[in-house]
Structure formats: structure tokens, C-alpha cells
Amino acid sequence: MAALQIEQVPVLSDNYVYLIYDPDTKACACVDPAESAPVKRRLDELGWRLTHIFNTHHHNDHIGGNLPLKQAYECEIIGCANDAARISGIDVQVSEGDRFNFGSSTCKVFEVPGHTSGHIAFWFEEDQALFCGDTLFALGCGRLFEGTPSQMWDSLSKFKALPNETRVYCAHEYTQANAEFALTIEPDNQALVSRMAEIKELRAQGKPTVPSTIGLEKATNPFLRPEETGVQKTLNMVGEDTVAVFAEVRHRKDNF
Known part of the structure; x- marks a missing residue:
């Protein structure tokens, strides 16, 4: 089985749309098409034909291209069953723990509410891609x-x-601004300090900072680290409930 090919398509001001291609079967998915024209252009350049759209949630900068792409390619749209009414053109409704075949690969669905009530994520375990x-x-x-x-x-x-x-x-190129905030939470995290330097260099060259990895996020992302003593010390919340610490980090970012 050949590995999935993943193409990153910048759209709007800071969105990323992803194309996922299985060379064995020629299955081709588009993740969260904010708009259709850049996706069509990249598909034409690559010689791929769209067979699926994967939507993580209903916001227009994630589904805005659904209907034009479905009309052009007669592709199948997969989205959250709990939010089907807000996913334009949805064909297949999926829920927590569902698995489905995409080409030669298997995708697992996570329900991950918070940003929206009906948000999902798509995980390809064999290809190590979330x-x-x-x-x-x-x-x-x-x-x-x-x-x-x-x-x-x-x-x-x-x-x-x-x-x-x-x-x-x-789905967004927010990394440099996120890093600036993260350093206010963990200024002594040397992995974070090093990552900030790398981010600045990438952005100065006009290069994306995405994808990252789960391991890197666990080491540097304050939203995954509310249990860490350093984070709790900054917030004056040592030993407090993890969700309360997370909520305070989120509150501070909202006002950063």
C-alpha cells in the first residue's frame, strides 16, 4: 500500500485546505474547502480528480467551497452527524469512533466539540496524519x-x-501569534523558545509552520499543558483542577 500524498493549499488570508490522495486507488479528498477556485487549480496542476470532501465543522471558512466542488466533481461530502443540518451538501454522516475506508487507508473519526458543538477530526493511523x-x-x-x-x-x-x-x-496559519502568547505562559520552556526561533525563520521566508506533530505540541503548546507545574505557577493555580487551569489559559488567550 502506497502512502497517502498530502498537499497543502493556502486559501483566504490564513486558511489551509488539504488534499489527500491515494495513489493506489486514485481516491482524492479535500479537507475543509474554504473556497473552490484554489482547490480546482491545484487539482488540475496535480492531475487529481476529487472524490470526497471531509468537513470538520460548519464554519463558512471550512465549507464555503462544498457545493461548487460537489457540482464540479460529483464528490461525496462527509461530515458530523450531530451537525448535519449545518454542513452544506452532506452525504455521509459520521460520529465518534466511526471508521471508514478511503482508498487503501482507514480513517477514524473523533468527535471533538468545543470550538463548535459538532466538530470532528479525521485520523489516518497508518499514515500518522490528523x-x-x-x-x-x-x-x-x-x-x-x-x-x-x-x-x-x-x-x-x-x-x-x-x-x-x-x-x-x-486549518490555520496562526502559529507565530500563538507562540508569542505561549511564551507568556511558559517563558522558561526551552523547547518553546527554540520553536519560536524556528517559527520566525519559517515565516520570514514565507514558509508554512504547519504541520506540526503531537509530540511537539505536547512539549510546547500551553493548551495541552495545564497539568504542568510551570503553567500552573504562571497562573497562580498550582494544584488546581486541570479544566480550571485550561479555562484560564483560554481566557488569557482570548484577551491577549
Whole structure:
């Protein structure tokens, strides 16, 4: 079985759309198409034909291209059963723990509410690839528009349990701003300090900072580290409930 090929397509001001291609079967998925034209252009350049759309959640900068792409390619749209009414053109509804075949690979679905009530993520275990939408960012997490801190912490904990080598394909280039905030929470985290230097260099060259890995996020992302003493000390919350610490980190980021 050949490895999945993953192409990153920058769209809008800071979104990433991902194309996933199985060379064995020529299955081709698009993750969270914010708009259709850049996706069509890249598909034409690669000579791929779209067969699926994977939607992580209903926000327009993730589903805006659904209907034009479905009309052009007659592709199948897969989204969250709990949020089907808000996913344009949805064909297949999936829920927590569901697995489905994509080409020669198997994808597992996680329900990860918090940013929205019906957010899901797509995990390809054999290919070590996680498409997490706006739940987890490089050095960040999504704002809690429709969920609670407890829900979001439970969602992020599902990702923390994945292998460290898992590549994290998040949907936005927010990393440098997230790093600036993270350093206010853990200024003495040397892994974070080193990562910030790498991020600045990448962005100065116009290069993406995404994907990252679960291992890197666990070592540097304050939203995955509320149990760490250094984080708790900064917040004057040593020994307090993990969800309360996470909620305070999120509150501070909202006002950063």
C-alpha cells in the first residue's frame, strides 16, 4: 500500500485546505474547502480528480467551497452527524469512533466539540496524519464559540493520547501569534523558545509552520499543558483542577 500524498493549499488570508490522495486507488479528498477556485487549480496542476470532501465543522471558512466542488466533481461530502443540518451538501454522516475506508487507508473519526458543538477530526493511523480543523492549532486551540472548557479539554485529551509522531494538519496559519502568547505562559520552556526561533525563520521566508506533530505540541503548546507545574505557577493555580487551569489559559488567550 502506497502512502497517502498530502498537499497543502493556502486559501483566504490564513486558511489551509488539504488534499489527500491515494495513489493506489486514485481516491482524492479535500479537507475543509474554504473556497473552490484554489482547490480546482491545484487539482488540475496535480492531475487529481476529487472524490470526497471531509468537513470538520460548519464554519463558512471550512465549507464555503462544498457545493461548487460537489457540482464540479460529483464528490461525496462527509461530515458530523450531530451537525448535519449545518454542513452544506452532506452525504455521509459520521460520529465518534466511526471508521471508514478511503482508498487503501482507514480513517477514524473523533468527535471533538468545543470550538463548535459538532466538530470532528479525521485520523489516518497508518499514515500518522490528523486533520483536526480548528480544535487544535500549532501552539494553540480554537476559541470556544459553542462549547465549554470541559468539552474542549476532553477533545484535546483525545489528541494527546495519539502517538507523538502523528502529524497535525490544522486549518490555520496562526502559529507565530500563538507562540508569542505561549511564551507568556511558559517563558522558561526551552523547547518553546527554540520553536519560536524556528517559527520566525519559517515565516520570514514565507514558509508554512504547519504541520506540526503531537509530540511537539505536547512539549510546547500551553493548551495541552495545564497539568504542568510551570503553567500552573504562571497562573497562580498550582494544584488546581486541570479544566480550571485550561479555562484560564483560554481566557488569557482570548484577551491577549
